[in-house]
Amino acid sequence: MKxxxxxxxxxxxxxxxxxxxxxxxxxxxxxxxxxxxxxxxRTHDPYAIWISEIMxxxxxxxxxxxxxxxxxxxxPDFHALANxxxxxxxxxxxxxxxxxxxxxLQRAAQQMRDAGSxxxxxxxxxxxxxxxxxxxxxxxxIAFNLPHAVVDGNVFRVLSRIFNDPTNIASVNARKHFSAIxxxxxxxxxxxxxxxxxxxxxxxxxxxxxxxxLLCPVxxxxxxxxxxxxxxxxxxxxxxxxxxxxxVLFWVESGGKVLVWQRxxxxxxxxxxxxxxEREHLPGISIHRKLGSFRHGITFHNYRFExxxxxxxxxxxxxxxxxxxxxxxxxxxxxxxxxxxxxAQSRTRHLKLDGExx
DNA sequence: AATGCGGGGAG
DNA sequence: CTCCCAGCATT
Numbered sequence: 001m002k003x004x005x006x007x008x009x010x011x012x013x014x015x016x017x018x019x020x021x022x023x024x025x026x027x028x029x030x031x032x033x034x035x036x037x038x039x040x041x042r043t044h045d046p047y048a049i050w051i052s053e054i055m056x057x058x059x060x061x062x063x064x065x066x067x068x069x070x071x072x073x074x075x076p077d078f079h080a081l082a083n084x085x086x087x088x089x090x091x092x093x094x095x096x097x098x099x100x101x102x103x104x105l106q107r108a109a110q111q112m113r114d115a116g117s118x119x120x121x122x123x124x125x126x127x128x129x130x131x132x133x134x135x136x137x138x139x140x141x142i143a144f145n146l147p148h149a150v151v152d153g154n155v156f157r158v159l160s161r162i163f164n165d166p167t168n169i170a171s172v173n174a175r176k177h178f179s180a181i182x183x184x185x186x187x188x189x190x191x192x193x194x195x196x197x198x199x200x201x202x203x204x205x206x207x208x209x210x211x212x213x214l215l216c217p218v219x220x221x222x223x224x225x226x227x228x229x230x231x232x233x234x235x236x237x238x239x240x241x242x243x244x245x246x247x248v249l250f251w252v253e254s255g256g257k258v259l260v261w262q263r264x265x266x267x268x269x270x271x272x273x274x275x276x277x278e279r280e281h282l283p284g285i286s287i288h289r290k291l292g293s294f295r296h297g298i299t300f301h302n303y304r305f306e307x308x309x310x311x312x313x314x315x316x317x318x319x320x321x322x323x324x325x326x327x328x329x330x331x332x333x334x335x336x337x338x339x340x341x342x343x344a345q346s347r348t349r350h351l352k353l354d355g356e357x358x
Numbered sequence: 359a360a361t362g363c364g365g366g367g368a369g
Numbered sequence: 370c371t372c373c374c375a376g377c378a379t380t
Binding site: 054055059098100130131135138152153154202203208236302 | 370372373374375376377378
């Protein structure tokens, strides 16, 4: 399907008033009976809903659930969150990605502590660090039942299909375009339920590939379905290309300790996380043997890391020795976790072989 | 208006 | 492999 600049959103009028009313009802009824039982759907606490929305930014439901439960247990309210230390906060976030979310979360919690309460208007919610248009609308509608329509990846998909709308969702204007349409459709009696129903539809039936139209509660009014175009929508055109990269990391071990370095706390990239050294960190390094390799993707980078056993002279630069048993107590990057897991496994294999021989 | 930011699961 | 996920902040 040919892409189109975001333009006149008034084609929501493709649907008659009667059809819009039926759409709202069908979505509501379907959502009531089909919605997944997710932890953050069992609460009305704005704080808990806020935490869930931040964790869910660009992150799948399945990945969030265990983090959400651990986090809420340790930080049950904004006072607990405001008063914790960076390192403990990070350890609860480690592995979830987009680490600035954790820092913004704490800054926002401190603002709430100073203000004495959780903000309760769209504008006040939107002004918190880490909260953009989507998250502000989500919290306002779900926690406070305020009439703000959300626009996320699910909404792009569902609306572009319902209206057979070829607007390029990667274009700058796409958000405004679909936001105007969503606002017209929004069920103002139950904005929170409506928003969640649209997103739930996108997450469970109106999928990126092979949408389950036979199960869809609104397939009868869906214009893409009517013209057999559901697999051609949404239109997304980007210029981003993937980059392949090979890197060597050193495993330097001595007396039960391994050499690691910490990213500076003010670094923009994974601040405070510990990593294995590379050659630039250890100029005088002596390489012994290859221990293994693994792949790791970060946004559009596709890395292949090779782990090499090595020894070093006295000069350690930014690196520090840490006991292997204590690795679990520091914020480990996922690359460091993968590497140490790999080294441990290769070691058990060797022990086994030695045992069979002896 | 474009780019960087993690990590994992699905196809 | 590629794509995409309940996006945001910065430039």
